[in-house]
Amino acid sequence: VLRKGSKAGNLQDGCTDLIPCEDSGTLCIQACSPSFHGETSFVCEDRTWRMFTDACANLDVQSLFQRISKREPLPSSEGHVAGGHFPFVRPGKPTHGKPGDGAKYFGADDRGKSNCQADFSCIIPDILSSPAIPGNIADIVELLKMISLMLSENVNRGKMQSYSKIANHILNSSIISNWAFVKDRNASSTLLDSVNLFAGKLLLRNGSEHIQEHFISTKGFSIHRNASGKSFDFSMELNQTNNVSGRVVIPEEELQKLPKASKAISIAFPTLGAIIEASRPDPVSVNGMVLSVSLPEELQHILLTFEKVNKLESVGAQCVGWHSTERRWDNKACQMKSDNISSVVCMCKHRHRTFRSFSILMSPTLLRNAVLDYITCVGLGLSIFSLILCLTIEMAVWHHVTKTEITYMRHFCLVNIATSLLIADILFIMAAVVHNTALNYRLCVAATFFLHLFYLALFFWMFTLGLLILYGLLLVFFKITRSAFIVMAFIIGYGCPLVISILTVAITEPKNGYLRSGACWLNWYETKALLAFAVPALSIVAVNLAVVVVVVVKTPRPSIGESCKSRDLSNMIRVSKNVALLTPLLGLTWGFGLATVVDSHSLAFHVTFALLNAFQGFFILLFGTLLDRKTREALRKNCLSSKRECSVAKA
Secondary structure, eight states: OOOOOOBOSSSOSOOSTTSOOSSTTOEEEEEOOTTSBSEEEEEEETTEEEEEEEOOBOOOHHHHHHHHHSSSOOGGGGSOOOSOOOOOOOSSOOOOOOTTTTGGGGGOOHHHHHHHHHHOGGGHHHHHTSOOOHHHHHHHHHHHHHHHHHSOSSBOHHHHHHHHHHHHHHHOGGGGGGGGGOSOTTHHHHHHHHHHHHHTTBOOBTTEEEEEOSSOEEEEEEEOTTSSOEEEEEEEESSSSOEEEEEEEEOHHHHTTOSSOEEEEEEEESSHHHHHHHHOSSOOOBOSOEEEEEOOTTOOEEEEEEEOSSOOTTOOEEEEEEETTTTEEEGGGEEEEEEOSSEEEEEEEOBTTTEEEEEEEESOOOOOOHHHHHHHHHHHHHHHHHHHHHHHHHHHHHHHHOSSHHHHHHHHHHHHHHHHHHHHHHHHHHHHHHHHHTOOHHHHHHHHHHHHHHHHHHHHHHHHHHHHHHHHHHOTTOOOOHHHHHHHHHIIIIIHHHHHHHHHHHHHGGGTOSBOTTSSSBOOTTTOTTHHHHHHHHHHHHHHHHHHHHHHHHOOOOOTTOHHHHHHHHHHHHHHHHHHHHHHHHHHHHHHHHHHHHTTTOHHHHHHHHHHHHTHHHHIIIIIIITOHHHHHHHHHHHHHHHHHHHHHHO
8 A cells, every 4th residue: 555645755756656766776755644653665666666664553552551561560660671663564455444443442440450450451452453554563563572571470371361362463364464564674583582581471370371362372381300291282273274283292301301390381373484484585485383482491302293384295394493593594403303295393402592483494495504614614724824824925025025116015915915814714703603602793793894894905905906007007107105105005905994894884783784694794685785895896806807908908018228117017017917816816706705695595606605715815825925926036035045044054
């Protein structure tokens, strides 16, 4: 639905199908109709305005929350809720309803207010009467989050029933498509975390509890070490024509680990997998219900049985756990025990801070495999060793190979290229460690920032080397001093990357769009932050290739009596050879890196990129140092002089 209203942004007017747009990617923002608060945004695609986000809502979340917490605040209500919601939506025609429809419930009597504290029931009519449009979905997710964080003490059956009814309203199979446009793409993950947190505090009556809604079911049992095993069985409606089932089993050997009687809670979501798939930029197909478990710390392993939604023989399956910190499916959380045409049995690790929710994926493309890991480890080790050797050689021959201005500038650039890549390689390892151990989000941001900075520095120092060639060829009569060159080189080599890196994090991080999901590296899907690396890097590769062409065209043949000029010219040609060899290699490397973004499921692209990227340090050592004739001559002289010194010492 395209809602008319006053323009809320300064981008474009008339966001309707009747008025074509001009520039692809242009945003248009309009206010909602008077009955709603928020705004709707549209993006220009193929000269047509298409809805991008819809934050229009008619729920007052703060009033609803005050209604259930205001009169007698619970002890935990003094906590602080960080952040806010950022409502995301699909073009459709949801019925918005009337904003006043639920107002009659706010005027309940004092008895109703007291009951609301006990079971939250007074806000149910307001929520159920509101349309499950994207803006309201975002608001309801935020409400459930606040309840889980601040009102999760003494969760009785009444509170869990009300909580389930609220969650069920936005888990309905008929409104899954609306989740694709909720502004916060992590809203489905926030909902899952909130439900897990709240249900985990459920108090059990007589040793068990069962609360059933159409699209969310919660079961709880008392467990103890003398039990023979415990299971939770679910059979729920997926849509109007299909049901889907799942089972959670706590093995007897796990129960033996319990020091005392405890409880186990399990929650089943038949539609949440499809919701996560609809709301994420890198969707994977979930082929069963999502099962969450809350267990005592002593229990580590559980068996889960998932009925497949798609039962075709050609459809494979993979057991996965939802990584709550990184908000992605992780295949390392589970192992497949059996797989047949109708169901899958998984053995999963229950980690309280990481994996609490599990499912199966349909025909996944596994790109995290042993081949890539092996290539990366071996290549990075060789690259770091090569760069250290390169810098050591440069130190040893520095005075022999920097006698002219041109050679000094060339080796100065080469040393900084090697240094930038060496630091980047070390940071790459640190970023992997930070990511794999989930140490800290800020550490991941810091690692990504410096990784971005030094990878960019690598290319900008290559660019400086290209400018050096143009200086030697085109500005023959203009001489630059070493001090002036060093200043300009540092401004280009480190100053430009620093500015780009700072701007990237400053623009994208406030929107939670700096990091990509599942890695300490620049985001692509939400904010295209990766372009802040790809565009400068590939542009520099193109410029340096053009410089090589200029060298070929402009290089004259030396004539008699031009020995000094010929010497400078030969130095320039040596520099050009380095650029001609290194630029295509670096460009080819990151060209395949860009290809992995365009086609993230191609194993060939990933392997090729890993190979080329891992051996960049070796390329710099080989083409920048070992194949340089003057560097080899200087090394030979050093070796000869060392032998003479040894001979004199022995004599």
